[in-house]
Amino acid sequence: METFMEFCACCLCCGCYPARQYRGDLYEPLLLDNEREAVNRLLRFLEQKEEKPRLTDERLHALCTLSYSDNVELQRSAALCFSEISSRMMAPVSGNVMEPLVALLESEDTQVQRHATLAINNFTLHGPESNIRTTLQSGALYPLLTLLSSPDIEVQCNACGCITSLATNAKAKREIVVKRGSRPLLQLASEAVDPRVQRNAVGALLNLTHLESNRSDLAKEGAIKIFNDLLLDDDTEIQYYCAAALSNMAVDPEHRRIMGSLWERNIPGRLIALLSSMADKVKCQACLALRNLASDDTNQQQIVRQGALPKLYHLLKTGSKDTQVAAVACVRNLSICKANQGELLQDWFLAILPRLLR
Secondary structure, three states, X not given: OHHXXXXXXXXXXXXXXXXXXXXXXXXXXXXXXXXXXXXXXXXXXXXXXXXXXXXOHHHHHHHHHHHOOOOHHHHHHHHHHHHHHHOOOOOOOOHHXXXXXXXXXXXXXXXXXHHHHHHHHHHHHHOOOHHHHHHHHOOOHHHHHHHOOOOOHHHHHHHHHHHHHHOOOXXXXXXXXXXXXXXXHHHHHHHOOOHHHHXXXXXXXXXXXXXXXXXXXXXHOOHHHHHHHHOOOOOHHHHHHHHHHHHHHOOOHHHHHHHHHOOOOOHHHHHXXXXXXXXXXXXXXXXXXXXXHOOOHHHHHHHHHOOHHHHHHHHHHHOOHHHHHHHHHHHHHHOOOHHHHHHHOOHHHHOOXXXXXX
16 A cells, blocks of 8 residues: 555655656656546545545545546556455445446556455455445456456456355356356366465355356366366365365266266275365365265265275264264265175274264
8 A cells, every 4th residue: 555655645746647658758747637636535545544444425436536547557546545445344335336446357457457356355255245246236247257367367366266255146156157257267277376376266166066057067168077186286275175066066966977987087086085184174075075976876886995984984983073974974875885785884884883873
């Protein structure tokens, strides 16, 4: 925010702004009167350093003046101001607040895009739930999806974060897929260099898998292979998101068939390996994914053959309550297959079951 304050001081002291293109020793033309007044208002606002800032009509008018200016420096200042107050503003945002932000999203300037996406990310992530609905109603979704393809990592990261928050809304879940937003998300999940971008992309995709009508579209776009490949990632958050996403995908019989047919990628084996993860939530989600995968005979046998029972036994004995519940559910599905019953009826495995009833 110091950058914004310095810029405001420059504008008010000399009535001009330091342009990126000069004509000899000249500055660009003076600010318009309404732009000068807008800068003055925002400077007074920021000097107050309110703990929970409010966007009054006067302040919002000033931000709109800068947002819609032809001067890119003023657009940057508006976006920067929005990003600053968004992290501390607890009051619900209105459509009038979102309108200039959406305009800033459509700017071709990378700095403007960075701060505008950060502001929306803060509003939707830290603000009241109504902010998500207001953001969707403002028409911000399409420019945010477009910015997923930005070459700038910060813009990618912020845009992914916005989509992750918006994808908690049932209507938005479907709209994101219909607008083909899942494709750039899948590309970022599999190819992003920055782990923040990759984590946000996978988190957004996980939210999309919660909707039944999305899962077939995601499967057609190769989501199952990407989720499975990312089970090998070192990041426990990514492992957790992908195990949870595969668990959701495995609810559908056709998707379970696809998972079972990917022998070279060994989805059951990778999920079984995660039962030994250091992160309890990863172990729990791996159990749930195996449980859903074990709804079919073929998968039930394959899971047992690949050594799941000793690891499930260990989780039944030492896991958290949630993980034990998930492990019991997995064992229950595995026990349906008669070919597995010989393994399940061994004394060492049966001994743990009565303890779980206490």
